[in-house]
Amino acid sequence: MDFHVSRIVAVPKSEVLIKGSKGAFIQWLVTKDHGAHYAVRKFSLEPGGSIGMHTHKYQETVIITKGKCSVCVNNQVYELEEGDFIFINGGVKHGFKNKDEALEFFCIIDYPDDMTIVPVDEKCP
Structure with missing residues (x-):
């Protein structure tokens, strides 16, 4: 595919199923199905x-x-807000906890051979 045009509201939203998640939803906007890496x-x-x-x-x-939101990365907690961004390398434990209003963020990932998500039995404070 040479290009793809759509609207975010037209992309299906599904619940995040990672253990310990609640009230979290994901939309896959651009994927390898569109020819992206x-x-x-x-x-x-x-x-x-x-x-x-x-x-x-x-x-x-x-x-x-x-x-x-609070972003827990390894054993540290970072408070992020609109306009902030964070890079998280592969193999690094992390999680997100929303504050008291709706939270939205975009997440850009690569495609390694193994896309398995492994839950970590810890809580993000």
Whole structure:
């Protein structure tokens, strides 16, 4: 495919199923199905929502476009808000916890051979 045009609202939204997640939803905007070597995903977290601690082999860049959240990376916590971004390398444990308003962020990832997500039995404070 040479190009793809769409609207975010037209892309199906599904619940994030990582253990420890709640009120979190994902949309796969650009994927290898479009011929890309990377993926662009949009996440939406309800107030109080979270994405449980986990690891995976792919790298990701997260760009906050609405709201505020805590991002737990290894054993550190970072407070991010609209306009902030974070790069997380493959194999690094991390999770997200939303604050008191709707949270939206875009996440860009690569496609390693193994896309398995491994839950980590820890909580993001």
